[in-house]
Amino acid sequence: MARKREFDENEALMKAMQLFWIQGYEKTSMDDLVNHMGVHRKSIYDTFGNKHALFLKVLAYYKQSVSEEILTQLEHKESAFDKISALFDYSMQSNEKQGKGCLVVNTAVELALHDEAIAQIVRTNFDETENVIYQLLQFGQTIGEFSTQLDLDITTKFIHNALIGIRVQLKTAGDFEKLKQVVEMTLRVLQK
Amino acid sequence: MARKREFDENEALMKAMQLFWIQGYEKTSMDDLVNHMGVHRKSIYDTFGNKHALFLKVLAYYKQSVSEEILTQLEHKESAFDKISALFDYSMQSNEKQGKGCLVVNTAVELALHDEAIAQIVRTNFDETENVIYQLLQFGQTIGEFSTQLDLDITTKFIHNALIGIRVQLKTAGDFEKLKQVVEMTLRVLQK
DNA sequence: TTGATTAAAGAATGAACGTTCTTTAAAAAT
DNA sequence: ATTTTTAAAGAACGTTCATTCTTTAATCAA
Numbered sequence: 001m002a003r004k005r006e007f008d009e010n011e012a013l014m015k016a017m018q019l020f021w022i023q024g025y026e027k028t029s030m031d032d033l034v035n036h037m038g039v040h041r042k043s044i045y046d047t048f049g050n051k052h053a054l055f056l057k058v059l060a061y062y063k064q065s066v067s068e069e070i071l072t073q074l075e076h077k078e079s080a081f082d083k084i085s086a087l088f089d090y091s092m093q094s095n096e097k098q099g100k101g102c103l104v105v106n107t108a109v110e111l112a113l114h115d116e117a118i119a120q121i122v123r124t125n126f127d128e129t130e131n132v133i134y135q136l137l138q139f140g141q142t143i144g145e146f147s148t149q150l151d152l153d154i155t156t157k158f159i160h161n162a163l164i165g166i167r168v169q170l171k172t173a174g175d176f177e178k179l180k181q182v183v184e185m186t187l188r189v190l191q192k
Numbered sequence: 193m194a195r196k197r198e199f200d201e202n203e204a205l206m207k208a209m210q211l212f213w214i215q216g217y218e219k220t221s222m223d224d225l226v227n228h229m230g231v232h233r234k235s236i237y238d239t240f241g242n243k244h245a246l247f248l249k250v251l252a253y254y255k256q257s258v259s260e261e262i263l264t265q266l267e268h269k270e271s272a273f274d275k276i277s278a279l280f281d282y283s284m285q286s287n288e289k290q291g292k293g294c295l296v297v298n299t300a301v302e303l304a305l306h307d308e309a310i311a312q313i314v315r316t317n318f319d320e321t322e323n324v325i326y327q328l329l330q331f332g333q334t335i336g337e338f339s340t341q342l343d344l345d346i347t348t349k350f351i352h353n354a355l356i357g358i359r360v361q362l363k364t365a366g367d368f369e370k371l372k373q374v375v376e377m378t379l380r381v382l383q384k
Numbered sequence: 385t386t387g388a389t390t391a392a393a394g395a396a397t398g399a400a401c402g403t404t405c406t407t408t409a410a411a412a413a414t
Numbered sequence: 415a416t417t418t419t420t421a422a423a424g425a426a427c428g429t430t431c432a433t434t435c436t437t438t439a440a441t442c443a444a
Contacts, residue, residue: 002388002389002390002391002440002441002442003389003390003391003392003439003440003441003442004390004391004440004441004442005390005391005392006391006392006440022305022306023306024218024302026216026218026219027218027306029430029431029432030431030432030433031430031431031432039392040391040392040393040394041393041394041432041433041434042391042392042393042394042433042434042435043391043392043393045432045433045434046390046391050432050433051432051433098305099304099305100305101301101305105301105360106301106302108360108363108364109293109297109298109301109302109360109363110216110298110301110302112291112363112364113214113290113291113292113293113363114214114215114219119363119364122364123364123366126361126364154373154374154377155377157370157371157373157374158374158377158378160357161354161357161358161361161371161374161378162353162354162357163357164356164357164360164361165352165353165354165355165356165357165360166353168297168300168301168356168357168360169318169353169356171300171301171304171305171311172300172304172311172314172315172318174315178349179349179353181346181349182346182349182350182353185346185347185350185381186350186353188381189377189380194410194411194412194418194419194420194421195409195410195411195412195419195420195421195422196410196411196412196420196421197420197421197422198410198421198422221400221401221402222401222402222403223400223401223402231422232421232422232423232424233402233403233404233423233424234403234404234405234421234422234423234424235421235422235423237402237403237404238420238421242402242403243402243403
């Protein structure tokens with residue numbers, strides 16, 4: 001009864017994500033998106049609403065795809081320490097080429113102050129990251145890898161805070177080795 | 193021989209800084225600046241060049257004024273630990289009302305990837321912050337407050353990384369108490 | 385095979401963008 | 415008092431912005 005869509009919605013979201021990730025929200029124009037997504041202007045509006053709605057969908061897409069990737073990487077590690085360490089490694093390896101940082105951190109800095117809807121999404125994302133860290137710490141305590149003295153709440157936020165710092169510095173640091181040393185020092189709190 | 197300027201250049205820069213700090217570079221229009229600076233459009237161009245040049249001057253102004261404020265605060269503290277702690281306190285207290293974060297961190301995230309001139313300025317600012325931290329650590333070692341076992345280079349970067357994390361989270365965190373606990377845990381590495 | 389439906393394509397909308405032009409006014413040296 | 419110089423004021427510039435309109439083409443139920 002109706003014409004078939006010629007583009008894949010997820011693929012289009014992925015392309016939009018790449019652009020927002022590199023350029024940020026304000027610097028990315030609908031023209032940029034039309035060109036890079038390979039989807040007609042009107043189709044973008046028909047499918048995703050407007051620029052802001054598209055960005056919200058990109059954030060949802062980012063959250064899903066990145067957390068899938070990360071959790072896959074964590075499965076390959078055995079010890080709790082290696083899993084937490086992999087959390088940092090993921091940010092660093094996936095960014096060594098471009099230094100794009102993390103879209104959620106970028107968004108927090110660019111938009112959280114004047115866009116409450118987005119601030120809420122950022123908070124939710126941060127909370128979920130902290131949940132992952134918390135559970136890894138708990139796992140480490142359970143198998144006797146980490147001290148039971150460790151305050152899980154604060155340690156979680158401590159590690160998350162360092163992770164955010166790293167994700168910012170990916171955009172400016174020339175020397176990734178130094179960042180790795182920072183990570184190593186951060187995770188020293190986990191030593192028994 | 194010529195007409196006198198009716199606005200104060202530094203005051204105008206301060207007003208521009210306020211706007212860029214809250215809104216970011218891309219979101220701040222020349223119209224916004226004209227209104228908030230209270231300076232005529234043409235006068236802004238005659239005095240500061242264009243928007244990009246104005247932003248560079250704002251960054252320089254920020255660096256000077258903030259570092260002056262911080263160093264003043266540090267002087268009032270006696271111990272090396274209290275001085276380093278004050279570095280974090282400064283970020284947190286000056287932002288409790290607005291959650292503006294730090295202009296340099298904001299700029300790093302928004303512009304460093306596609307503006308090399310600004311990336312360079314951000315790096316210089318970060319380097320200077322690390323210099324301050326380094327010297328405080330060294331001072332603490334000299335007066336026997338910190339262990340001489342402490343690797344000054346890495347510890348400096350470790351603390352700076354946590355400071356950047358805090359400055360990001362100021363923009364999203366609802367609970368400042370939690371952030372203070374993160375700071376406290378971070379500075380635990382300084383305990384002998 | 386026609387008709388209803390929706391996507392694609394391209395052009396066009398008005399508003400907002402950064403920047404510059406022209407005119408008027410003030411200040412100091414002559 | 416006049417001239418020179420530069421700031422202030424306001425309008426205007428062309429471009430780019432997000433968004434929408436109109437037209438054409440494809441799909442499938444009837």
